[in-house]
Amino acid sequence: MKQEQKENSRKNSAYEQLQPYLERAMALQTANILFEWDNETLAPRQAGACTARVQGALAAAYQELMTGEEVRGLLEKCEKESGFTEKELAIIREAKEEQRELSCIPPEEYRAFQELVAESTRIWTQARKDQDFEAFAPTLEKIIDYQKRFAGYQAREGQRLYDVMLDHYEKGFSMEKLDEFFALLKAELVPFLHQVTDKGTEIRDDFLEGDYPQEKQRRLAEELAEYVGFDFEKGVLAESAHPFTTNLHNRDVRITTHYKDRMDSSLFSVIHEAGHAVYEQGVADELTQTLVGQGASMGMHESQSRFFENIIGRDEAFWEPIYPKLQRMFPEKLGKISREDFVRAVNKVQPGLIRTEADELTYSLHVLVRYELEKMLIEENLSVKELPKLWADKYEEYLGVRPRNAAEGVLQDIHWAQGSFGYFPSYALGSAFAAQMAAFMKQSLDFGELLRKGEPGVIREVLRRHIHQYGKLRDSRRLLKDMTGEDFKPQYYVDYLKEKYGKLYHIEGCEQRNA
Numbered sequence: 001m002k003q004e005q006k007e008n009s010r011k012n013s014a015y016e017q018l019q020p021y022l023e024r025a026m027a028l029q030t031a032n033i034l035f036e037w038d039n040e041t042l043a044p045r046q047a048g049a050c051t052a053r054v055q056g057a058l059a060a061a062y063q064e065l066m067t068g069e070e071v072r073g074l075l076e077k078c079e080k081e082s083g084f085t086e087k088e089l090a091i092i093r094e095a096k097e098e099q100r101e102l103s104c105i106p107p108e109e110y111r112a113f114q115e116l117v118a119e120s121t122r123i124w125t126q127a128r129k130d131q132d133f134e135a136f137a138p139t140l141e142k143i144i145d146y147q148k149r150f151a152g153y154q155a156r157e158g159q160r161l162y163d164v165m166l167d168h169y170e171k172g173f174s175m176e177k178l179d180e181f182f183a184l185l186k187a188e189l190v191p192f193l194h195q196v197t198d199k200g201t202e203i204r205d206d207f208l209e210g211d212y213p214q215e216k217q218r219r220l221a222e223e224l225a226e227y228v229g230f231d232f233e234k235g236v237l238a239e240s241a242h243p244f245t246t247n248l249h250n251r252d253v254r255i256t257t258h259y260k261d262r263m264d265s266s267l268f269s270v271i272h273e274a275g276h277a278v279y280e281q282g283v284a285d286e287l288t289q290t291l292v293g294q295g296a297s298m299g300m301h302e303s304q305s306r307f308f309e310n311i312i313g314r315d316e317a318f319w320e321p322i323y324p325k326l327q328r329m330f331p332e333k334l335g336k337i338s339r340e341d342f343v344r345a346v347n348k349v350q351p352g353l354i355r356t357e358a359d360e361l362t363y364s365l366h367v368l369v370r371y372e373l374e375k376m377l378i379e380e381n382l383s384v385k386e387l388p389k390l391w392a393d394k395y396e397e398y399l400g401v402r403p404r405n406a407a408e409g410v411l412q413d414i415h416w417a418q419g420s421f422g423y424f425p426s427y428a429l430g431s432a433f434a435a436q437m438a439a440f441m442k443q444s445l446d447f448g449e450l451l452r453k454g455e456p457g458v459i460r461e462v463l464r465r466h467i468h469q470y471g472k473l474r475d476s477r478r479l480l481k482d483m484t485g486e487d488f489k490p491q492y493y494v495d496y497l498k499e500k501y502g503k504l505y506h507i508e509g510c511e512q513r514n515a
Ligand code: ZN
Pocket: 272, 276, 302, 305
């Protein structure tokens, strides 16, 4: 009886009345995401402008709905109600956050910015092709201007502009926390990298390049994705210029890859994207298609993709059961290459200029450069004109390489052209989350043994239990703490890298370190 009354009163509650609006908002978002996927994979070249209108209308309808009087009023009423579950509270929190962010920017400015961004990625693409930073600089200035203005509208009392931007991608990691994180990486990894490169150990990797027929690579990609836990009943694998993952809900998660001459490029990007996808496919049924039905944050997402790609996928034990199959598929190339040599090759350290091609050890140093420059652009009014030189100087200082032109330097990433300032740090944070999770899991699981037996699924289930099922119910710091019993501790990441590469490059004093 009591239960019945409770349910009856809930039926007329503001929270219940809010649901049809959120349902419509979800549908609009999902439709737009499907267009994004289509644009990158199958859409014909001339679709661009016309499809952009459809997407623009969908986005406008979403914004109108989420910032409208009805949703605003109902959210206010929710404040006065009580007895919510954790899920309901999280949905209200997200809806309020979304509404606040969408409504504090004047609609005409928002639209003008959207148009600028649509144009700017085109200008950026051309500038990169022409290796001409000057051609992109005025547009970049305008984008930064908008970003700062928007952050100003969104800032809470006393909040700094770059912190507002960082908050979009990773809650709980402001400049204060990130300064500490990147200072540690700089102090530990830059000198360590010098030790590795000074050592001059030659690792052969020429056999990874050359005659790897696309058809076979495709078959391998499908098998590997499935092997690490990607469910093809709830997802598809397609091709695109840059690999990515799209999720509509936990029953439809799509990944892409590209097939290049270097076979490990597709190999590891498939494992990486499958890691993102396994996360989304693992979100609990009662959360999917709600405002908390996707991964917790950019950093947490990257932690899962990098966990699969690096911590599992680049481990020698991972290849023990499946390397013979690779040899049978590509006998000309790999027939005479031992598993040990193959694994050494895919872990080779090579300080380079391009972030997306970086090895595991140098990767976060690429991110460090971007973090420092973003901070200067947003907080210290660094002039856009000075970017190319500063970029090159920092690459030389941290990685020992200097770009010869803007295409392999400051113009290489699309993020700034899209207005995504504050995004980059989450790539490095994700790697560090993953290392902390691995250190914790290895206390009770024998990774080597499980991988050798061909059972990556056991490891995946632990991640599902601690991370995936919760979606966006809890933020990344909470998830990490609930799982490992500790707050974020980047020393695990440094120790993981030093131990792994100390062993690979025979550097004294690194093999036995533990966090
Ligand atoms: Zn990723």
